[in-house]
Amino acid sequence: MIVRRLDEIMNGERDVRAANGNWESRRLILNDDAVGFSLHDTVIHAGGETLLWYKHHIEAVYCIEGEGEVETTADGKVYPISAGTVYLLNGNERHWLRARTTMRMVCVFNPPVTGREDHDADGAYRPGAEYRS
Structure with a gap:
């Protein structure tokens, strides 16, 4: 069993912050x-605007x-x-x-992230290590 507290x-080292200060x-x-997904508690700071494109991950x-x-950039739907x-x-x-106001989000990624990824020029994370059971 794994038990962690925020x-x-x-x-x-698990508290990652954007270089531009928009999120943590x-x-x-x-x-x-090794559970097949990653789980994040994310804060998007008021006024922040970030272009994201998780080409290699599904995110909820x-x-x-x-x-x-x-x-969404493909159709401009808000x-x-x-x-x-x-x-x-x-x-x-x-x-x-x-973010109009500071937003707090619970995010799930599949495949799981390693924890040290940073967004590339497209706004994506590069594929990380594969899930290991």
């Missing part, structure tokens, strides 16, 4: 935990706090996001994530 992760991601479960995002929007909203990037959609 306060134990914060300010450690506390990576609770990672690839090395559940907003538990704040307000913002997701805009989806309002607020507490209680979930969105699933099951088609690897390239998208803008914008």
Whole structure:
């Protein structure tokens, strides 16, 4: 069994922050935990706008706090996001994530991330280590 507390992760190596200050991601479960997904507690700071494109991962995002929007770049469709909203990037959609207020999100990635990925020029994470059971 794995048990972790958010306060134990914060300010450690599993607490990853964007270079531009738009977000911080506390990576609770990672690839090395060998469970087939990763789980993140992510804060998107008010006013932040980030272009993302998870070409190699499926991501589910559940907003538990704040307000913002997701805009898919292929069709320009805008989806309002607020507490209680979930969105699933099951088609690897390239998208803008914008925070009107500070947003707190619970994010699940498949395949799991290693924890040290950074977004490339496309807004994507490169494929990481494969899931190991």
